[in-house]
Amino acid sequence: MDPATFPQADPLLMAALVLAAFGTAAALLLLRSIGPFLNLTWSSRSGNGPADHAPSCLPEEAACRVILDNLPDPVVLRDLRGRIVGANRSYTRLSGGPHPAAAAEPVRVTEEALETCEGGRWISWSETPIEIEGRRHRLLTGREVSESVRVRHRLEEARARAESESEAKSRLLATVSHEFRTPLNGILGMTRLLVETGLNAEQTTYANAVRSSAEAFLTLVEEILDFSQIEAGRIDLADEPFEIAALVQGIVELLAPRAQGKGTNIAAFVATDVPRTVRGDADRLRQVLFNLAGNAVKFTAEGGVGIAVERGAGDLIRIVVEDTGPGIAAERAAIVFEEFETGEHRGSGEAGSGLGLAITRRLVDRMGGRMELDSVVGEGSRFRVELALPAASDEDGPALAKAASSQPERSPGAVLILSGSPYEGPYLARTLREAGIEAVVVTELEQALARMAARSFAVLIADHALPDTDARVAASEAHRHGIARSIVLLSPFERRDVGSPHAAGFDAYLVKPVRPRSLFEQLGPRDLAPVATRPAPAATDAATSRGRAVRILLAEDNEINALLAVKALERLGALVEWARDGREAWERAEAAMAGTDLPYDLILMDVRMPGLDGIEVTRRIRAREAEAGRPRGRIVAVTASHVGAAEAELRQAGFDNVLAKPFTFEDLAAELSSCEAVAPLAQAS
Template identity: 30%
Template sequence: MRDWVQSFFVALGNRTYLPTWIALFVVGIAFAYAERQNQIINDQELRAEVQAEVGLIRSHLEGKLTADVQLIKGLVGALMAEQLMTQETFNEVASYAAGDRHEILNIAIAPDLVVTMVYPYERNKAVLGLDYNKNEAQREAVMRMRDSGEIVLAGPVNLVQGGTGFIIRYPVFAGEGADRRFWGMVAAVIDADALYAEAGLAAEDLPIEIALSGRDGTGHQGGVFYGDQNIHDHDPIVTDVFLPTGTWELAAIPRGGWPKQPGNLLELRLVLLAAGILIIVPTFMACRLSAVRRATINTLRKRETELERNQAELEQLSTVAQNASDSIVLSGPDQRIFWVNEAFSRMTGYTVDEAVGKRPGELLNGPETDPATIREISEYISRGERLHREILNYTKSGKTIWVDTNLVPVLDEDGEINMVIGIERDVTSQKQNAAELAVAKVAAEQADRTKTEFLANMSHEIRTPMNGIIGMADLLSETELHEDQEQYVQIIRTSSKALLKIINDILDLTRMESGKLSLEPVDFDLESCIENAVDILRPVASEKGLDLTVNYASGLPRTVRADDGRLRQILVNLVGNAVKFTASGRVDVRVLCASTNPYRLTIDVQDTGIGMTSAQLHNIFDRFSQADAATTRSFGGTGLGLTISRLLAKQMDGDITVYSDPGRGSCFSLHIQCQAPLGLPGHIDADEAPDLDLIYGCKVLLAEDNRTNRLLIRKYLSDLSVDLIEASNGQEAVELCAHHRPDLILMDMSMPEMDGLTATRLIRMPQNPHQPPIVALTANAFASDREACLAAGMNGFLSKPINKRELLHGMAGVLDDPDNLRRVASG
């Protein structure tokens, strides 16, 4: 027996038994995979069961609390209908409304916050006369309810009569419009234990363990008030219970916790073991038979070698193939070479005597030859199929060469392989050329990344001083100036904005070329968007004496969904060009839509300007291109506006086409595909005046390393009684925030010692109790910068250069709604 086992392991060392090893490997992988899949399926089924139980309990809780709130609303309606209601009448109404709601312990009516009626009366009559205006324990909560005008759910709290409960306070207002006044409140106490029992939380056969969080409806931040806090440490199913005001968080796990392994693991392993035996044993026996057959074939081959070399057919074939430029290899059914031509010797360095009797792989394969390709060649030959592949081989001297090989099995009358013809060609030079092209591609991609980084750095470096130039010019324009001084200031402002537009155009083009510019579709008023774009050019058109009109076709949708900012950018470019290149006459804008699709828009911009020839039209959309050099000298511009506009139009599933007649004008047609509105709010109107009351008297921390920018923002806020605290780096900003507890932080992204993103992450750490809104001030203009600000915990995003209106809009916006990340675009 021991000798047989030893023979077994010696045999497995033979390559003939490779399928056995492969079978062992595959069975092992299948074993592990099946167990893993079984574990996943069991986990998913169990989580689905827990999720179903959680959903049922959540619906019960939400239904009970919603019904109780509706009950109070009904009592409020009855109370408002009969404001002189007596205690007896109230008992009847409340008894009828409450019905069998055992969870409601009492209901109190408190006009002017003084309790005058209660239900049930006998159990709660001691509460009559309670004045919440003088009750220190509850006065603050009642005042918050009155001032907010919203229903308030508090608790759970310990009740005087014992146990715990939830208090629903409902503010009641009388009158309408200007006569509307606070009348009082209706309060109800709900027995927590009764509510839990009604929702099924206290059921003894409940298959799950539950933890409820969110005191006073504050969600997961309110702490656990029912169940075991440790449930949150065991990967629970979590869902929100939506209350009439606020939420609770419901977490659940199976009773006893999640099982470590499925219950059917033993049965699965027995099945897999049986399947593995049925696969491996037959495979081993087949390999053993193959080894015996191979040994017999080798013995016969040695006796027939001399006869095979003298075959007349091979001699004739050798004569024909000897002068071929490609290498030709003839192999037998066992893939051993019995003839090669001189081209094979020239290509590989092996003589005929060295090659005959060897397999091609034994001579030519090496460490870097692809094993998958070797297996594929063997499989195709064993099936008697042709194969064309490239493979890495080695010459006799050890030099690597790439060989393009064609293998053609020749079959006899019985379909058995008689010989294999291999025709091979050295393609090393072609592969080297391909590798060089790949290196060149990598270098080009690196150059593109370098260009993007350069543009980002240049944007930052240029926008920072531009912020000071434009800002100071705006402040200077608001002072009393002589006529010449006013002209100089306007020249500075105009030139700065022209330079900023060039920078923005280059950045837009770069983002579009790299695929990093994405559209932000919103619902917006189509006519308002177009009018806003055209109104920007009306003063210029009026100064030149041009008629600028907008006509709308019938059937246009009022509200559409698209990127209104990019649409406005395209229209400003097209209408601006029309006004620029028209000396007299008119510019007409026509808005049309397709008859079959009202959201397929066409906007024509037609002028009576200089027009273009067909040769000029050919290049009009090329970057940095204008009609000719004289146009550039006469009218200026970078030649990027139309390039960017057309790329944007194509991103909006459209295009821009043009028709022009030299000397008589041009017509640019913008085609875009909008979508039906979703009913979601769009962008905030930048022309709307900011709510300065939100900013007035605030304590603001400004973190900015540039002295000019600090001076500029100080001037912008000088008339709002703002307590401005200044920091020159991120580390100083973190320290000043902890010390001064500001209402708002203006944070530059790029600062020495510590940047703004790092400083924001430190301020947003959970151990810091004071969390003011933070608005980013950045000279970077890429979308990734906005995403980085959001990830760090900022609430607003302002791109430099920043004017006063944009700054005040951004500050007021985050002070009013700090949870809504917003950006005010500059330039």
Template identity: 30%
Template structure:
């Protein structure tokens, strides 16, 4: 049954066309675009199709042709109706004049039927296509198809797809044509838009400075922009595809670029789908064969869904060849500069050591000459030699430090120390210099700073020493002040601000930024007038930065300068408050001689008393003393002033403390209970207030130091492989009444512990354990001793104290974490050694008669090496001489071992021997030799290729 078709509203006055010809044309069109039915007979089909308004009516043409005569007429009418609803249909004669036009043609172009009949194509065909269209209508060719542009009556453009069929007479002459047109205006519009988008995208890609490639996964390259062809020299995409298999075949495998070209997952790697790539640089040769460097990035785009899903990759290549070359050149320049700097610094370091060697021979000899019998002229000559040698040594030390900083060989330690004690020791060094120049030297070191912090005391002292030295050097009159103030504190850290201020020449604002540069001073006249290398501030700045701070300066030219920095210092577990406030309930009366120097000193005094939380008031006469009921009276004087109203009756009930200028002679004239020399410090004030003895406070520590050493009834095991070190430790322990047991390595130490437990069912009272020993080191020995005591169920574990030259940052904590109880660094400090022994053996202390050291008797007559060792270690000179003899004898053995190891290039043996010599030399005050041995050890451990033989000879020179 045939489907019903809508009415077309045909004008019945219009003559009927030749339907047969129209059907033939429609059938030809339908046969081209429809599929066969699926019933296996493959009949022909008829279909009227518009691409955007699809109407499909199917009919069995074979059935139609074989039906009764009435059927074709009826069917032809139906087909005409189909065509009328889907296509523009016209029939023309042989000259192209319109004989028929269907309703859809007329309506779409806006013409009446009568307006078109007999007219040529120029009525409706666009001038651009008119000649082609008319030729097609008049051509004797059987058929023609194509796209044509029409113009409606209103002038609107209309695009159609033409299917042209010709009608011929029996003689083959053209009778006319039937033209079926489909409106494809929307299709053309979308096609043009798509074309514009494509052109726009192409322009955008071509305008990109980077190479851009679009690739479809599983297909390959879709497009490449202009930059690609310009860079790599291919004519077009076809040329590229003929010469390369894939996009990344153009890239080269290179050691400093990624290997994506050789990975099947390179696109996924770039887009992150298979893990992020660490390096996105690739190498490729351009059209001229030049190897170029690119930075590659990619983005994945997924379009469509299901079976229509397509994945595209947008790959971008940024040519960084120039930037990479510049970076490589900069890196090479930096390496070259580093090599030159290292060579320069190594030369400076070697030369510094070479110069220090004779200087360390000159200075001691000059000091010996000073103590001899010389006339006035000779003494002046010797003084000049000494000052010159010391100045040269100071310069050499600066150069050596600078070279270490430049080469990165400078390390900051992190050890326990007393900051107040270290800073007070520095200021004592400058008292004489300040007094010589007639300038005031004021020092405030906050007494609230705890007794133990962690850091590098040597480098802090070096910075402060440099700043104070500069301040005094550049100040002709007025004052130099040093202040160390506690600015913050919590349970684990303190913050201390250290400042040095002067009233010297100051610095011009334009020169401030340059003063920290090496070998630089504010202007050239300074070095001529004041001397110096211009390294001090540069070294200080670097040291402060290495300690985590910044060295800053405030200065007014002609008025003075202030240098300052802040340090964040961890607190030691053993640290405690310095001041016992509970014992200081006293009222202080202060009398100040009326002059500027006394006033400046008094201002510092007030700061100390405030820190001690003491009550004080300034007094001017006896009546005020009676009124405020003073416990202590402090007189701040600048000469031998005698305060007449301080009579005997006041002296009997008051403690009188006098503060006098440095180097004041005949202090007894002040008739005071204590006399303090300027500059004052917290320790002097604290001791003067609490100590009831009559003395000059500078003597307090000397009195304490001269008291006899404690003696202990204790058994001590010393594990030490260095002969000289064993002798030093034995001397230190003998003076404490202890005869130690020695082990030469860790294995012997473990066996000694086990043997004592086995024989006497007890352990040693303390073990002093060297860390680096042959056979078994101190750390392993400690572990085995602890395990042995654990197995035996010992209640009181034997304290094990590390005895080592490795006093560098973090080592002490490391040893404590391994179960050790304490730490003594080499060279051994006698006071620290005695303190550690007292900490662990205090319960075994004996009451004994004072033992007077014979070193006291010889100290005035001798000034040789043995005397200095005796004074340092607190032993007799005879024992010190014995230690020296042992050391020199052992050195001959170590020297032989050194040379043998150097000849065999046995770096481990070189490091081992150097470690022993470092500790031994340091303990016997051969500090320069100890430093060189440490350098040898460090180089050997780092496997550095240096001249060990020359360094060994330098070491021998220091020991001679």
């Protein structure tokens, strides 16, 4: 064919079409073959040296060269002897030759579906701005991506199916949790009522066994639900101010009866440089520490458990939970945080689901912290948690107030502490020393007597858990050596057995685990007075503060749970009306607001009920209150669902608080106390 008779073509257009149809390498060869017919030519470029290149005298080809040099793929043309006769910039850079200016970056990448004779195809187009002989153009290079698009679509479909299955699993677990909690609430509550009816020793043992089994079952349900939420990535962290010392002390006091019942003890220490108020997720931190300390109490048969909180660099807070248990072998320590690893390695007959430590590790990771384990078989274990918990701002509260804010203005003198506990005595000494008070710790009576004979002390603190009558002997010797104050450490169980501390030779007593505030109050300048545990709310507390009994509307469709709540509330001195479903609850509340019935001080509303559920009833009550322009009455949600996941939604619906099943006598007492300052649900004045 005569080149003169071939139609004149746009070189850039032809180059792009050839590239799209045949690919970069094939396009280079084809363009070289048909170049004379299209007035397209290209010249060779020197690469790795004369020995590897054949001479070439190709005519001018600016458009083709710019196109090839801006391709992201390396392109090279060799003659029949294997010598390079042409190459683009990408190849030159890869081969180590001269480094020309880099090709322009694509400004847009799009995918296009094309129908061809072979079926549907996907082409990925990259658009790159180029310049040819002073004129600006857009270079579009295409590559077939049909297979990768199909793979991506399959992955998206698989991800959608997995998310749907995960959602279904979460709904199933939430439903199962709800259905488990409802009967467990009845079992635990009724067992407690049964124990308090005057059973004999054998019957009490059986009833307590039922309660322990139900509590273990409840723990398993909680762990499974928590683990499923973490697996699904549904753990939302709060960022709210809270008092870390109060949180730690609460955990210790909650676990103390369990530890003391085994003949061990648990104690806590919070360094004075730890901010009193910090920001973070208090509920998740409580869950982490409760899991660690609870495990330590479970597997420690002798000695005790300690929780120490110290400040690290910056906002870092370091919390150490340690015990004197059997320890964990090195080969087991590496996998103790894996799922379903039980406590068999602890050498105890007790075991769990194997999820507690796995959940704890994941929660710490989720909070951006780290956790480490040091353990020696036969000596004990130490779990160290480090979290960034910044001090709360002045707007949130007294952020930098020290934990031991009730320190005495002046030192009472040296304090001698006689305690065989591995943590209670040392922690008391650390607390005193940080307050500027000299403290000496001894573990045996003979050591205490030797110290008294060698020097003077102002105060003796002796643990009643010492062997035989060692504490009484120490108190007697303390008075003989002129020690002004003798204080005995008692557990609540020991307090009932000891009777009057004064009759035993002591001036006062402290209940274990000891709070720093109680300790410093006993060391103050005034005469010592016994510091007792906080008593449980008396049965008439809620009634006497108002001058009349608190009136409660209980909306509960489960007869056993209703019976449990009614009996417990009546023992607290309240008057209870029971609504068997949501519709009856709304009718009673409506009558109270209309003034045709007496007002309610508190409504305990089950969330799931037939007919109208608790959420809808609460919304109706709030709407009626808003219409009448009256203060909100107190409405508490009672739910067997997981509180952490549902609390925000329930509060948004109008509930003032959320009470999780199974609830305790103390939970109900706290709710009665909370409703004291709230206007009753009644007709607007």
